[in-house]
Amino acid sequence: MTARKIGSSQIVTALMLLPAAAIFLGLFVxxxxxxxxxxxxxxxxxxxxxxxxxxxxxxVVTNYGEVLLYTLGVGVLVASLTTTLAFFFAYAVxxxxxxxxxxxxxxxxxxxxxxxxxxxxxxRTILGSDGIINSALINLGLIDRPLSFLLFNLGAVVVTLTxxxxxxxxxxxxxxxxxxxxxxxxxxxxxxxxxxxVMLDIVLPQVRPALMAxxxxxxxxxxxxxxxxxxxxSPGNAMFGNFIQSQFxxxxxxxxxxxxxxxxxxxxxxxxxxxxxGLRKGLQPR
Amino acid sequence: MPxxxxxxxxxxxxxxxxxxxxxxxxxxxxxxxxFFAILGPSGCGKTTLLRMIGGFVxxxxxxxxxxxxxxxxxxxxxxxxxxxxQNYGLFQHMTVRQNIAYGLKxxxxxxxxxxxxxxxxxALVHLDHLAERAAPELSGGQRQRVALARxxxxxxxxxxxxxxxxxxxxxLRKTMHRELRALHQAIGxxxxxxxxxxxEVMTLANRVAVMEHGAVVQEGSPRDIYMRPANVFVSGFIGxxxxxxxxxRDGRIELAGGASLAHAxxxxxxxxxxRPEQLELEPIEPARVSLEAEVTDLIFLGPFTHLHCTLAxxxxxxxxxxxxxxxxxxxxxxxxxxxxxxxxxxxxxxx
Numbered sequence: 001m002t003a004r005k006i007g008s009s010q011i012v013t014a015l016m017l018l019p020a021a022a023i024f025l026g027l028f029v030x031x032x033x034x035x036x037x038x039x040x041x042x043x044x045x046x047x048x049x050x051x052x053x054x055x056x057x058x059x060v061v062t063n064y065g066e067v068l069l070y071t072l073g074v075g076v077l078v079a080s081l082t083t084t085l086a087f088f089f090a091y092a093v094x095x096x097x098x099x100x101x102x103x104x105x106x107x108x109x110x111x112x113x114x115x116x117x118x119x120x121x122x123x124r125t126i127l128g129s130d131g132i133i134n135s136a137l138i139n140l141g142l143i144d145r146p147l148s149f150l151l152f153n154l155g156a157v158v159v160t161l162t163x164x165x166x167x168x169x170x171x172x173x174x175x176x177x178x179x180x181x182x183x184x185x186x187x188x189x190x191x192x193x194x195x196x197x198v199m200l201d202i203v204l205p206q207v208r209p210a211l212m213a214x215x216x217x218x219x220x221x222x223x224x225x226x227x228x229x230x231x232x233x234s235p236g237n238a239m240f241g242n243f244i245q246s247q248f249x250x251x252x253x254x255x256x257x258x259x260x261x262x263x264x265x266x267x268x269x270x271x272x273x274x275x276x277x278g279l280r281k282g283l284q285p286r
Numbered sequence: 287m288p289x290x291x292x293x294x295x296x297x298x299x300x301x302x303x304x305x306x307x308x309x310x311x312x313x314x315x316x317x318x319x320x321f322f323a324i325l326g327p328s329g330c331g332k333t334t335l336l337r338m339i340g341g342f343v344x345x346x347x348x349x350x351x352x353x354x355x356x357x358x359x360x361x362x363x364x365x366x367x368x369x370x371x372q373n374y375g376l377f378q379h380m381t382v383r384q385n386i387a388y389g390l391k392x393x394x395x396x397x398x399x400x401x402x403x404x405x406x407x408x409a410l411v412h413l414d415h416l417a418e419r420a421a422p423e424l425s426g427g428q429r430q431r432v433a434l435a436r437x438x439x440x441x442x443x444x445x446x447x448x449x450x451x452x453x454x455x456x457x458l459r460k461t462m463h464r465e466l467r468a469l470h471q472a473i474g475x476x477x478x479x480x481x482x483x484x485x486e487v488m489t490l491a492n493r494v495a496v497m498e499h500g501a502v503v504q505e506g507s508p509r510d511i512y513m514r515p516a517n518v519f520v521s522g523f524i525g526x527x528x529x530x531x532x533x534x535r536d537g538r539i540e541l542a543g544g545a546s547l548a549h550a551x552x553x554x555x556x557x558x559x560x561r562p563e564q565l566e567l568e569p570i571e572p573a574r575v576s577l578e579a580e581v582t583d584l585i586f587l588g589p590f591t592h593l594h595c596t597l598a599x600x601x602x603x604x605x606x607x608x609x610x611x612x613x614x615x616x617x618x619x620x621x622x623x624x625x626x627x628x629x630x631x632x633x634x635x636x637x
Contacts, residue, residue, distance in 0.1 A: 181378070
C-alpha cells in the first residue's frame, strides 16, 4: 500500500514536471545548444558553412571589446542603482511604514502590469523635447528652448531601465527582509551597535542571497537589453545587444551573432560570480 | 537597605499610546544585586516598562536613572543595560561563538582578550561544546543560554530578562530556573525579570512588583506579597487563593458561603482571602471559623491532596490538605466541615 502510494506520487510529480521540462529542454537548451555549435561555424557572404574555428570569438573581442565593456558597465550601474533603491524601499515597507507599507508595495508591484514598451514610450514622453518636463519648464518661463540633454543618452537609458526593473528587484528583497527578525535588530542595538552597524552586520548578511538575486536579474536584463538603448539611448552609444540584433537581422551572420551572444553570457556569468563572491566576503560575520 | 543608593531608579515613568495608557506613572527603586521581578498578566504593561528601561521604547513621561545618571533620552546602545529577549533574537547567520563575541567586537576588544572572555562565558552557561554550532541549529534551552551569555559578556549594570523562559517546556524551565539563580549568585549582578508565571517569580526573585492595567499594584518580597496581598487581584495572581464574598455589619462579617465571624471595620462589602493550605478538614477547636461545603472532586498528589468543594451559595473552594488527613469519607458528594484560624484569613474591603 505504502509502496504503491509512493510510486503513484512519483508519477504525478513527473507528470507535473514534464510540460515545463519539455519547453525548457526543447526550446531553451536545444536552441541554445544549436547556436553554441553554430558560433564556431564560418560565415561568408549569405552562406553559413559548418566548421570548427574560434575565429568568431576572436572577432568579437577585437571588434566589440569596447562595446562589451561599456555594456557590462551599464549593466552594473543599472543593477547597483536599482538594487540599492529596491533595498531601501523594501526596508522601509518592512520595518518603518506599517500599514502604509502594504499600500506602497501594492503600488510598486502594480507597475509590473505596465508593458515594457509602454514604459519606454512613457519616458520618451516625459523626457522628450516637447515632453512633460520641457513643456513645464518652458511654461514656467525658466527656459526658452527645450533641454536636449534629457533624452537620447546614457542617463535616459539608466532611468528607463531602473524604472522597469525596480519592482522586479523589490520582490526578492522584500521577501528576504520579511524573514529578518526584528528582535535581532533590537539585540544588536542593545549590544552597542549603531543603526548603520546593524544594517551592515545583521540585515545585509541575512538578505545577501536576495541582494544577489535582485542584482543578477537587473544586471542580466539591463546588459542584455537592446530595445531601451535603441529607443531612448544615444545613437552613437549602442549597447552589445544592438550589435547582436544586427548580426542576426540585417547582416544575417548567425555564427558571429551566436559568438557574441555566448561571449555576453559568459562574461556576465563570470562578472556575477565575482560580485557574488565579493559580496559574500564583504558581508561575512567577522 | 534604604540607605543604599538605588542602582536603578524609575521616577514617574509613563507610556501612553494616544488615549491608551500602557504604563501609568511608575516609580521603582532597584538595589544592586537585586533579582527584581515584574509580574503580571499579559497586556498589563510589564514588557513596555522593561523596554523603557532598556531604551527600546521612548517614555511619554518620567525618567530612568541608572547609577545616578539620567539615561531617559539614550538609545539602547548607549545604556549600561543588557536584554534577553523573549524569542532570544539570536543572529541567525552567526555561530554560537560569533553571537556571544558580537558585543565585544563592537567594542574593538583585542582578539586574545575577547577569545578568553567568550570561552569563559561559554563555560559559565555550559555551551563550550557548541561554540561553532550555527544559531538556527540550537534547541530552545541552548538558544536561551546563548542569549544570556551574549548579554552578560558585556557586564551590564542591569540585566533585563523579558519572559526568557516562556518558550521552554516545564522540565527545561525548572533547570533554567536553577541555572539563573546560580548565575545571579555567581556574578553578583542585578537582574530584572518580566514574567507572567508566579511560580517562576517566587523561585527566582527577591523582590516583586505586581502589575495590573499598566500600574504597579504591590511591591515587596515574594513572601510579603503571598502573605499580605494588597488586593483580590494580587491574591489570585500570586499562588492560589479562595476569595469568599461577604458583607460586614456592626463588626461581624456574614459570608455568602455560609459562615459568620467577628471582624471590626467599616460596614459594607468585603472579601475574605484564604490560601488553600490554610483550610483544614473537620475543625474541632472552637477558635476556628468554619463552614460547610460539598466535595466535588478529589485529586491525590502524593504528600498532598487537593479537594475541590462547593459552598452553599455555589462558590468554589479549593483546599490543600496533607494526604494522611484524608479519610475514606472525603469522597465526591460528601458534605464536610472546613475551618481556618482567624489569624490566617485576610479581609479586604471592597474598593
